[in-house]
Amino acid sequence: SQQGEEDPQALSIQEGENATMNCSYKTSINNLQWYRQNSGRGLVHLILIRSNEREKHSGRLRVTLDTSKKSSSLLITASRAADTASYFCATDAGGGADGLTFGKGTHLIIQP
Amino acid sequence: DAGITQSPRHKVTETGTPVTLRCHQTENHRYMYWYRQDPGHGLRLIHYSYGVKDTDKGEVSDGYSVSRSKTEDFLLTLESATSSQTSVYFCAISGGVVGGPRFYNEQFFGPGTRLTVL
Numbered sequence: 770s771q772q773g774e775e776d777p778q779a780l781s782i783q784e785g786e787n788a789t790m791n792c793s794y795k796t797s798i799n800n801l802q803w804y805r806q807n808s809g810r811g812l813v814h815l816i817l818i819r820s821n822e823r824e825k826h827s828g829r830l831r832v833t834l835d836t837s838k839k840s841s842s843l844l845i846t847a848s849r850a851a852d853t854a855s856y857f858c859a860t861d862a863g864g865g866a867d868g869l870t871f872g873k874g875t876h877l878i879i880q881p
Numbered sequence: 882d883a884g885i886t887q888s889p890r891h892k893v894t895e896t897g898t899p900v901t902l903r904c905h906q907t908e909n910h911r912y913m914y915w916y917r918q919d920p921g922h923g924l925r926l927i928h929y930s931y932g933v934k935d936t937d938k939g940e941v942s943d944g945y946s947v948s949r950s951k952t953e954d955f956l957l958t959l960e961s962a963t964s965s966q967t968s969v970y971f972c973a974i975s976g977g978v979v980g981g982p983r984f985y986n987e988q989f990f991g992p993g994t995r996l997t998v999l
Contacts, residue, residue, distance in 0.1 A: 814988065
């Protein structure tokens with residue numbers, strides 16, 4: 770069963786706007802990660818936030834984690850056409866070696 | 882994903898035939914994983930490996946077997962392919978370099994293998 774569920778499933782915005790995606794999960798986690806997948810390619814790691822962290826930044830990315838609500842959000846600021854991709858949250862509940870549990874993803878389209 | 886290759890990249894086969902997919906890494910990472918990606922399901926874990934000859938089942942392991950005889954290679958075998966196994970298969974690595982400190986962080990993904998079972 771899926772641990773993470775992203776919302777919305779699809780998002781279309783204008784270049785320069787901010788994009789926000791949400792992820793909800795069901796069980797306790799060690800960390801939560803966000804990945805990007807361009808069409809026809811493998812996944813690329815974006816950012817990891819540990820269960821004892823509430824917010825993390827990396828360049829134009831901002832991730833929040835609310836363990837009480839079992840939810841996370843990914844904000845991409847000043848979006849660019851190159852940000853068009855699918856974005857997945859993934860949770861690690863088993864200590865790191867057991868593999869990740871992925872959500873179904875949010876497909877983001879940045880319109881020029 | 883320069884340090885992770887998957888072969889073949891595309892394969893079409895018929896129901897009932899055996900299929901083996903190969904994942905090769907040059908990064909010397911401890912852990913290796915096989916996922917499948919299907920529309921509406923995201924990525925689901927098939928099998929994973931803690932080290933040479935040390936593997937375990939994931940969420941959707943039925944119909945699949947794996948082997949890891951060397952650190953760098955992780956093979957996924959479909960003993961008798963079925964149409965439900967039509968999917969895109971991704972290999973991933975993590976855990977840090979063998980012999981070094983363990984890192985429980987991000988996974989690095991290969992480019993994927995698109996398998997069609999007719």
